[in-house]
Amino acid sequence: MSVLLNTASLNELLSLLGDELRDIARLYVDQLDSELAELDAxxxxxxxxxxxxxxxxxxxxxxxxxxVALAETASRLEKAAQAGDAALVQTELAALRQLAPATVQALRDGRYVR
Known part of the structure; x- marks a missing residue:
């Protein structure tokens, strides 16, 4: 499994944006389940x-x-969907479902979410 978060990038953004980054991260976390539901639908x-x-x-x-890990997996899903590769789509959707909670927890643990 690849790295969940690019903490160097997040820390740099945090130093530049402060609580604005935490607000953006909160919005991302709040919408992640609905994004996954949209993909499933x-x-x-x-x-x-x-x-x-x-x-x-x-x-x-x-x-x-x-x-990072979610972005990479979504990229593979995007390519699989474009190619019409049903088996790979199923694999990547399952991977997204596993990565999402771990990513949210990593964002919370790193205090990137308000």
Whole structure:
């Protein structure tokens, strides 16, 4: 498993933004479950373009916040959705479901979430 968080980047952002970063992280944490539900709904509906878009959005938001493992997994999901690779989509969705709680806990443990 790759590193959950880029703490160097988060610490730099924290020194620049202070509580604003914590507010952004709170919003990310609050929306993560609904983002995963959107991905699951797109997968269940067989809506490949929507799955691709939602994976791309999660990749971006995770990357911007330094959630490295989630961003990398979302990137693989995005590529799998674009390629129509059902087996890889299922693998990456399962990985996201496992990484999400660990990522949220790491953000809390690092006091990046207000």
């Amino acid at each position: 797109a997968w269940t509906a067989g809506d490949w373009p929507r799955l691709h878009r939602r994976a791309h959005a999660l990749k971006g938001s995770s990357g911007n916040l330094g959630a």
